[in-house]
Amino acid sequence: MWSLTYQRMHLRKERRFSRMYVCFDALKKGFKSGLRPFIGLDGTFLKGKVKGQLLVAAALDTSKHFYPIAWAVVDKETKVTWSWFLTLLERSLDLKKGEGITFMSDMQKGLIGALLNILPEAHHRYCxxxxxxxxxxxxxxxxxxxxxxxxxxxxxxxxxxxxxxxxxxxxxxxxxxxxxxxxxxxxxxxxxxxxxxxxxVENNLVESFNKWVLDARFKPIIKMLEDIRVKVMTMLGEHESDVMNWTGEFSPQTMLLYNQFLKIAQKCTVYFNGDDGYEVAHGVDRHRVNIELKRCTCRTWDLTDPMPSCTSGLYAGKINPLTRIPVVAKGKQSNGGRKTKKRTRSLIDEDDEGLARSPLFMWLTLEEELELTRLHYSNKSSKRRNKDFQVEQEEYK
Structure with missing residues (x-):
């Protein structure tokens, strides 16, 4: 989507460039089909002979890279220019007055009032x-x-x-x-x-974009917009190649963080708490994990992916924590919501011998895998389970 605005001068009957908005259809579809409803807003100065401001709206992809959605060239940051930009952004993404969308900003001049007028139902965070x-x-x-x-x-x-x-x-x-x-x-x-x-809690994603296009901001407006278009197109191609090289359905960053949580979860003590789920203790902290509602009293499961206390509760409930990670953390499934044909095997699928091993094992060392398996089997009351674990451990050695 392109929007070009001219301003007619009253004295000379000439048209003068006022502002321009850019939002490509591919970027719009990518955001709506697979990214979390979180948008960072920011404005930065143009560095060339032509002065002005570059307004930017960006999101985060599954690999924590900034994902530019739309940008615009304006003369300066005011409530009028931000209102114009947000109106076009709402039209491009079909935001419906901001319901379910969260914006992050540096409290730029005129932005807060524009958000309240154009997207009154949106949430607004400060950096x-x-x-x-x-x-x-x-x-x-x-x-x-x-x-x-x-x-x-x-x-x-x-x-x-x-x-x-x-x-x-x-x-x-x-x-x-x-x-x-x-x-x-x-x-x-x-x-x-x-x-x-x-x-x-920081607006780094848009600030990273502003720094990424720093060289282009020294050029004339048309040349700058063309350079940004080429850079975005090239970046998306590189990120797509990275996703195609994933060995599993989750991003490497997601699995790296998940494995760190697993190590912490092993140090937690889990107590059964009836229908509500489990109570997890780690040091002086205690939290209740409700598996059915996918909630924890620490609120981290509400805010983002399952954290160590949630992970401990899920394993105690014989549930693979990987199945509770939102679909937007999966690269190939976030594109149109396509499902994989083969379900992967996890530690708690020990009876499903026909399934493939989970990509989790590719990120765990032998010692970590044995320790996690021991933790799982320690919750079993059956002697047969303990005997099977000893046999399995001997085979690994």
């Missing part, structure tokens, strides 16, 4: 790095800066209140000023929506 830069000008860095970041990373309200109390012990006025200027609902994970399944 914590931008909050830090403004807030620390008055209160300094040091320990207060650390407490700010710890507050933003809290996933449930009790944890947030604890860190806020520690900040108040350092400087009570600084904590009050933080909440008065920046509502916690816009920058703390404990208050984030649970629809977009993205718990980012």
């Amino acid at each position: 914590v790095r931008h909050i830090e830069a403004n807030w620390c000008k008055n209160w300094g860095a040091g320990e207060l800066k650390k407490h700010l970041w710890w507050c933003s990373w809290c996933t449930y309200q009790e944890e947030f209140q604890d860190h806020l109390t520690m900040m108040g012990e350092e400087n009570k006025e600084a904590g009050e000023d933080l909440l008065n200027r920046y509502p916690a609902e816009s920058w703390c994970r404990a208050y984030f929506d649970t629809v977009c399944k993205n718990w980012q």
